[in-house]
Amino acid sequence: MDGLATSHIVNDLDALRERYAGLSGADLLRPLMTTEFRGRVALVSSFGTEAAVLLALAAEVDPGIPVIFLDTGKLFGETLRYRDTLIKRLGLTDVRTIEPDAVELKAADPEGLLWQTQPDACCHVRKTVPLNRALAGFDAWITGRKRFQATTRAALADIELDVDGRHKINPLASWTPEMIKAEFERRDLPRHPLEADGFLSIGCMPCTDRVAPGEDARSGRWAGLGKTECGIHLSAVPRQVSIA
Template identity: 60%
Template sequence: MKGNEDAGVVDPPHMQRARIRAEELTNRYADLDTFAFLEAMIVETFCGRIALTSSFGAEAAVLLHHVAQIDPAIPVLFLDTGKLFGETLRYRDALTKQLGLTDVRSIKPDPARVDSLDTDGVLWYGNPEMCCYIRKVEPLQRALEGFESWITGRKRYHGGERGALPRVEATDDGRYRINPLVSWTREDIEAYRERHALPPHPLEEQGFLSIGCMPCTDRVAPGEDLRAGRWRGQAKTECGIHLSAKRWRTIGID
C-alpha cells in the first residue's frame, strides 16, 4: 500500500482500508447521476450515519435541495462562527423553511477558546489560520462525532486543491467525505437553481460569489476566479475543515 508521502510514513491499517473503500465507492457509483449517487450514500451505504455540512453560501441551495428531496431530516451542520454576514444567517433560515429541512444544527465555537485566543475579536487579521481553526475546524470535529461520513458541496471548477476531487474520499480521522457535485460547473449550478426556483444568496448581486466570514470575504471583480474574494491578498485559500491533521501540524496548529 502506498505510504503517506507528505509525512514520509505508511498510513495505519485503518486508513489504508478507508482509502481502498473510498476508491471502491467512487468506482461503484461512477455512472450514477448526482441525485441517484446521493440517494445511495444517504439511504443505503451510510444510512443514519451521514450528515451534510453547508455554509448556506452562494451555491449551497443546489445541494440542500437535492438532500431535502431524499431525506429532509438529515442532519445539516452549519458552522456559525460568530463572524458571518447577517445576510447569510437570514438566508439559512429562509432556505431551511422553503426546503422543509428539519434538522439544521448551528454549530458554534467553544466560548472559552474564543475568549482565550481571540479576546479582541481580530484574530482573523493577525492569525487567520488559528481563527479558522477555533471557529470552524474544532467545532466541526465535535459535531461530526457519531457520524461515519459527511457530504460537502465542493466542486472541481473552483480550482486549487479541489481540481482533482473524487466523489468519495477518506479523511485521516477514518470518516468518508462525499463530494456529489465535483463535476458540476457554474453554468450547471445556475441552470439548476433557475429550474427549481431556488433563491440566490442576497449578497450575490453585490458581487460576492464565494461567501464565508465577513472580515475575510471580498467582492469578486469581473474575470476573477470565483474564490478570489476569500482571504484576498493572502496565501490562504481554504478555511481548513478539509485539511488533514498533518497539514495543520505543519503550520504549528493542533
C-alpha cells in the same frame, strides 16, 4: 489507527468509487444517504451562494438529514437570514447551528481580531474545532465543493477519505457553473442576497470580498493573504496516495 484498519478503509473507499463511478448530484447522494451511510452521514453547509442546490438535492432524498452550519460569530447577517429562508423553503428538519466553544474562543481570540493577524488560527478555533466536534458519531459527511471553484479544487474526487477515517462526499464535484445555474432556475431556488453585489463565495464578513470579473469564485476569500481554504477541507487523503 492501525495498518489493518486503515487498509480496510482505503479498500472501502476504492469500492465506493468503483460502485458509484460516473454518478453525481442526487444519483450519488441517494445510495450513499439511504444505504451506504444511512443514519451515519451529515451534510455540512455554509448556506453560501451555491448552497441551495446541494441542500435541495439532499432534502429531496431525506429532509431529515443532519445539516451542520458553522456560525463563527462573524458571518454576514444576510447569510443567517438566507439560512432561515432555505430551511423553511426546503423543509429541512435537522439543521444544527454550531458555534465555537466560548471558553476556547475567549482564550484564543479575546479581542475578536485574530482574523487580522493569524487568519489560520482564527479559522481553526471558529470552524475546524467546532466542526470536528459536530461530526462526532458520523462516518461520512457531504460537502458542496466543485472543481471549477478554484485551482486548488481542480482534482477534487467525488468521494474522498479524511485522515481520521471519515468519508467525504462531494456530489457536485463535476458540476459546472452552467449546471448549477440551471438547477437554481429549474427549482426556482432563492439566491443568496449578497451574490448580486459581487460576492460569489461567502464566508466570514471581515475575510470576504467581492470577486473581480474573470477571477475564480473564491478569489474574494482572504484576498491578499495567500490563503485559499479555512482548514476544514485540508485533511482529505489525496486520490493518488496509497495507504498501507
